[in-house]
Each structure stands twice: as structure tokens, then as C-alpha cells.
Amino acid sequence: MEHVFNQYFFIFFAGSPQQEAVRTMFGDIMRQKLGGDTELAQKLMPDFPVGCRRITPGDGYLDALNAENVTARFDPIVKFTGKGILTQPPPDTGPEETESNLIICATGFDVIFKPAWPMVGLNGTSLRKLWKEESEAYMGIAAPQMPNYFIFTGPNSPLGHGSLFGALEASSDYILKWCSKIASQGIKSITVKPEVVREFNDYSQEFLRRLCEHLDVAHGTRTTRSMGAYLNQQNRFGFMGSGITDLEASGGQLGFYLDK
Known part of the structure; x- marks a missing residue:
């Protein structure tokens, strides 16, 4: 297993055959999990190489976006309101408010290595x-x-x-x-x-x-x-x-x- 995992290093070389092969494979997997939804796949498919950012999402994420009780919105957020979120749809249309009971913000995390405590040398x-x-x-x-x-x-x-x-x-x-x-x-x-x-x-x-x-x-x-x-x-x-x-x-x- 260690031997196999260590071979993955060549995937991260930009433009390498291994990179292109993995990109194609991941694209096929994403389209499959999205149930063949071409429009959703076009919006979610990354335009950067595999490994440029953390490989995600995990199992079940794409399947959930394609569920009947889920609506995927990609419009920019204008502001939070007392009832939910105000988003800006395409040009020539007014902002739309989506009412929500719960809003969860997932904006990443601090990747800087600086310690959380004072360290003086x-x-x-x-x-x-x-x-x-x-x-x-x-x-x-x-x-x-x-x-x-x-x-x-x-x-x-x-x-x-x-x-x-x-x-x-x-x-x-x-x-x-x-x-x-x-x-x-x-x-x-x-x-x-x-x-x-x-x-x-x-x-x-x-x-x-x-x-x-x-x-x-x-x-x-x-x-x-x-x-x-x-x-x-x-x-x-x-x-x-x-x-x-x-x-x-x-x-x-x-x-x-x-x-x-």
C-alpha cells in the first residue's frame, strides 16, 4: 500500500500523463455522481489541475447536490437578511431572497503555520x-x-x-x-x-x-x-x-x- 501511494507523486507534475489521466478519471466520477446533470457538472467541474487544491469533496457530497430535496445555488451573495440570504442572479434581474432556518458558513481555514501562542526566540x-x-x-x-x-x-x-x-x-x-x-x-x-x-x-x-x-x-x-x-x-x-x-x-x- 505504501508503495502504491508513493507512486502518486507523479500525479502532481503539471501537464504530466499521470495528471491528465487522473483528471479525466475524476471528471468521469463527478459526472456519474451528479447523475448526468450536465449543467450542474459544468458549474462544479474545476478548471485547475488535480492537486492544485485539496482533493474534495468526499463520498456522498456530489450525490447530495443531486438529491431531489436539494437546490444548488451559485449566485453571488449580496447580504444576509433577517430571514435568510439575498443573492444576485444573472444581469437584468433583481436580487432574490432565500429564506432559511439555519445558515452554515464554510469559508475554509487558516493554513498559516504561525503558532497560536507567543513564541519568542x-x-x-x-x-x-x-x-x-x-x-x-x-x-x-x-x-x-x-x-x-x-x-x-x-x-x-x-x-x-x-x-x-x-x-x-x-x-x-x-x-x-x-x-x-x-x-x-x-x-x-x-x-x-x-x-x-x-x-x-x-x-x-x-x-x-x-x-x-x-x-x-x-x-x-x-x-x-x-x-x-x-x-x-x-x-x-x-x-x-x-x-x-x-x-x-x-x-x-x-x-x-x-x-x-
Whole structure:
């Protein structure tokens, strides 16, 4: 199972055959669950690649939209009223009020990694302020200016496909090695160098340009400065190359870590 899930990584390469195949398959599934309702399918079918946003909805969601006691409305909301919701239908028509007994707002959630509690590190650096706009960490584990601070599934963690347990186990091994070193060698604190975090994230963003996750469909395509050959010559993480292992390229066993 781990081997199969880990193969899904190639789905996220924008324009890849795997991406196109999955997009076609998901489209067929959506149309089937919508009961062949062409108009509803056209309104719900995403125009962005699979994986650009979290893969959803779950089982039963599309079926529910096609139920007889459900009306799917896509008109913009003008305002909430004392009786329900006022929406704006197509041009040349007036707003329509839909009366409701209960209104549930589902507008997403905060995906910023900044902690909910005050976290102050070297030179009074606040992690909440440091990560207010963009979050950067080393391997998704360590934050700059934060001594002895380790996290799981932080910024740029090896997540997005496959099993979470393998990534958590690798992170645990790394963190425990540092804990052992600190405890046994008289080290008071360790902190990742800011320039290391900067270069790791430069490399990460350059690699992500090839993946569909990097496409921000709400605000256009996100870009970073193109590093080209400079990446391989100057960035310490250039040795990571294309980001693909020999096992993946040769079709090897991708769940090998379970044997350890």
C-alpha cells in the first residue's frame, strides 16, 4: 500500500500523463455522481489541475447536490437578511431572497503555520511575526531564530501524497538525533542558520514551479525568481537535483522503509 501511494507523486507534475489521466478519471466520477446533470457538472467541474487544491469533496457530497430535496445555488451573495440570504442572479434581474432556518458558513481555514501562542526566540524574534505572511522552515522541522524548537509537518514538509507516517517517522529520527546530541555533548541550544533556511526554501520554491500545487488559481500563477544554473552552482541544496530518487525513476519498491 505504501508503495502504491508513493507512486502518486507523479500525479502532481503539471501537464504530466499521470495528471491528465487522473483528471479525466475524476471528471468521469463527478459526472456519474451528479447523475448526468450536465449543467450542474459544468458549474462544479474545476478548471485547475488535480492537486492544485485539496482533493474534495468526499463520498456522498456530489450525490447530495443531486438529491431531489436539494437546490444548488451559485449566485453571488449580496447580504444576509433577517430571514435568510439575498443573492444576485444573472444581469437584468433583481436580487432574490432565500429564506432559511439555519445558515452554515464554510469559508475554509487558516493554513498559516504561525503558532497560536507567543513564541519568542533569539534577539526577541517573534515566530508569529516571522511567519505572519509566509512560513519558512528547514525541512519542515526547524524554524530560524528559534533555539531547540522542532516541529512536525511544518512549512515545506514532505507531504501531499502517500502516507503521513513515513514522513513523521523520518522527522522523529532527525529530531531525536539532535536531542541525543544535545543531551550527551554539553550543548545548550542549537538553531538552524537563517541562510540555510533561505537556500532550502529557494530550492523548494524552484522545484515547486513544476508542480500543480504551485498554481494559485485564485490569484494567478505564483512565481519565484528563476535560479536556473545558479541553483546548482551556488545553492547548497542543489545536490538534490530533480527531486526524484533513483527508485522512483527505475520503478523500484517505494515502501522500503517499512523493512527497517
